[in-house]
Amino acid sequence: MRIAIFSDIHGNSIALDAVLQDIQARGGADAYWVLGDLAAFGHDPVGCLERVYALPNVVVTRGNTDRFLLNTAWTIPAEFPRDDGSLNRYLETSTSLAWTMGALASTDWLDTLAALPLEYRTVLPDGTSVLCVHASPGTDEGQGVNPATTQDELNARFADCDADVVFVGHTHEALERNVGTLRVFNPGSVSLPQPPDLRAKYILLDADAHGYRLKRHFVEYDRAAVIAILEKQKHPGAHFISQHLRGERKPPWQQN
Numbered sequence: 001m002r003i004a005i006f007s008d009i010h011g012n013s014i015a016l017d018a019v020l021q022d023i024q025a026r027g028g029a030d031a032y033w034v035l036g037d038l039a040a041f042g043h044d045p046v047g048c049l050e051r052v053y054a055l056p057n058v059v060v061t062r063g064n065t066d067r068f069l070l071n072t073a074w075t076i077p078a079e080f081p082r083d084d085g086s087l088n089r090y091l092e093t094s095t096s097l098a099w100t101m102g103a104l105a106s107t108d109w110l111d112t113l114a115a116l117p118l119e120y121r122t123v124l125p126d127g128t129s130v131l132c133v134h135a136s137p138g139t140d141e142g143q144g145v146n147p148a149t150t151q152d153e154l155n156a157r158f159a160d161c162d163a164d165v166v167f168v169g170h171t172h173e174a175l176e177r178n179v180g181t182l183r184v185f186n187p188g189s190v191s192l193p194q195p196p197d198l199r200a201k202y203i204l205l206d207a208d209a210h211g212y213r214l215k216r217h218f219v220e221y222d223r224a225a226v227i228a229i230l231e232k233q234k235h236p237g238a239h240f241i242s243q244h245l246r247g248e249r250k251p252p253w254q255q256n
Contacts, residue, residue: 001125002027005187006202007035007134007169008063009052011042011100012191014229015200016051018221019190026204026217031056033120035169035187036063036134039104039113041096041237042191043229049109062116063134063169064141069101070114089240096237121163124207131163135170144170145177145186148253154179165212167203171251174201174216185214195247195254198223 004023009016023029032055039045052058104110118140120132134140136157143149145157145168158166158179166184174188174197188194188201199218206213223245230238243249 001030001207003031003033003205003207004029004202005033005035005132005167005185005205006190007187008037008172008189008191009034009039009042009048010037010065010189010191011039011045011048012226013042013044013047013051014226015191015219015221016048018219019200019202020051020055022217022219023202023204029056029204032058033132033167034058034060035132035167036061036116036140037065037169038063039109040065040069040100041093041241043226043233043235045100045103046107046109049104049112053112059120059132060116061120061132061134062113062118062140065097066113066116067140068097069104070110092237092240096235096241099236124212125209126207126211128164128207128212129162131161131166133166133168135168137161137166141170144168145175145184146171146173146251146253147175149177154184158182158184173251174218187216188218192241192244193247194251195249198245198247 006019034052038048038052052060122130124130131137135142135144154177164182168184168186171186172189172192172194173186175186177184185203187203190200199220201218204215204217227242227245230241
């Protein structure tokens with residue numbers, strides 16, 4: 001069996017189409033595991049949801065932004081930094097969430113997002129137990145797994161998750177980490193990439209009774225076209241989304 005695994009689409013159907021076309025060019029997949037953050041913040045939330053749920057044997061877990069779209073009273077967390085840059089980022093994020101909510105309001109997709117499970121568990125043909133979750137076991141948000149995550153932090157988050165392999169998203173960083181014999185994989189993101197590699201990213205998992213094999217794939221797509229659409233839409237998040245797509249917005253672990 002072959003499973004395609006990806007995360008963090010963020011409403012970018014151009015990037016998602018590039019990933020899906022690449023999967024087909026490599027022989028397709030029998031099933032798809034999508035690790036959340038489907039619709040916010042990008043230019044085509046409805047189109048992304050339609051594409052995901054048209055996939056064969058698709059399993060979707062809930063991301064934090066999927067949950068945010070169900071909350072009409074989203075407020076600034078107490079721990080959120082109060083410097084001007086952080087507040088501007090909050091305003092960009094909240095107005096983009098409101099835009100996405102408006103795009104979904106006349107559809108049934110908000111009900112679909114409300115029904116998403118936090119986690120998905122399964123067993124591969126060779127007996128390997130798998131957990132899929134957006135950020136970390138038991139949560140769809142928080143620090144997740146990024147290059148700055150210490151081994152002690154990993155041990156605390158994953159030691160009792162009762163799985164052999166865990167797939168996570170959330171931080172948009174393609175990486176692999178180990179917690180003892182447990183393997184943790186992040187496929188990276190379809191959209192809103194972390195620099196320097198701005199391509200859309202996903203994993204193909206081939207599994208049979210003899211074991212499993214993973215391969216990462218990186219897909220180029222027309223980011224300039226996405227930026228042009230955002231500008232034409234007068235999208236409230238056009239500035240910060242475009243910064244991500246140009247590689248101009250670095251995560252905290254790249255700023256030191």
